[in-house]
Amino acid sequence: MGISERRLKEKEKLRDTILKTAWEMVKEEGWQSLSIRKIADAIDFSVPVIYDYFESKEAILEEFAREGAFLLTKSIKQAKEKHGDPVEQLKAMALAYWDFALRNKEYYRLMFGVGMACCENCQCFEGAERFDSYIIESISTLLKKNRKTKVEVCLKYHTYTSILHGLVSIKLTGSTPAPDELNKLVLEDAVDGFIKNLT
Secondary structure, eight states: OOHHHHHHHHHHHHHHHHHHHHHHHHHHHOGGGOOHHHHHHHHTOOHHHHHHHOSSHHHHHHHHHHHHHHHHHHHHHHHHHTOSSHHHHHHHHHHHHHHHHHHOHHHHHHHHTTTSOOOOHHHHTTTSOOTHHHHHHHHHHHHHHTTOTTSOHHHHHHHHHHHHHHHHHHHHTTOOOOOHHHHHHHHHHHHHHHHHTTO
């Protein structure tokens, strides 16, 4: 291994260390507590070294937001691909969205600004496949199947994701004392009502 190749591997390793340390801090203390100074202290490097890899704390947040967006899209895609019927696809994608949000609260809070300032949603998905295309495709297929040509697909997409995001946000902010099972039933009931409106 040449000197330049070794240096490149060392840089990649340090970058990974910065991100892993930042992620541990986020899981323990929340997004608001993250700082370049704390990361530098934790890995025993100077602050300027961290800035060699990330120009700001926001750049680290954007890195995690992109990672979260990739994972959410992957979950939505996998859920959709298990079903051929658009009705079942919409139900499965809603549950995948819900499960992702509750299993990955740190990612979700950052991506969608639940209880904090968030990255710009479009920045999360720059250069990445977006989960919305899977949802829009299923809505569009269902509308065509039922000959509802005058219904605006974009409007229905926003209605669908507003239902999902609203219920997830209520759950994540602790605004409801309802148990998890009831919250999931509310989600399923809301999505069933949404689907009936398309058929």
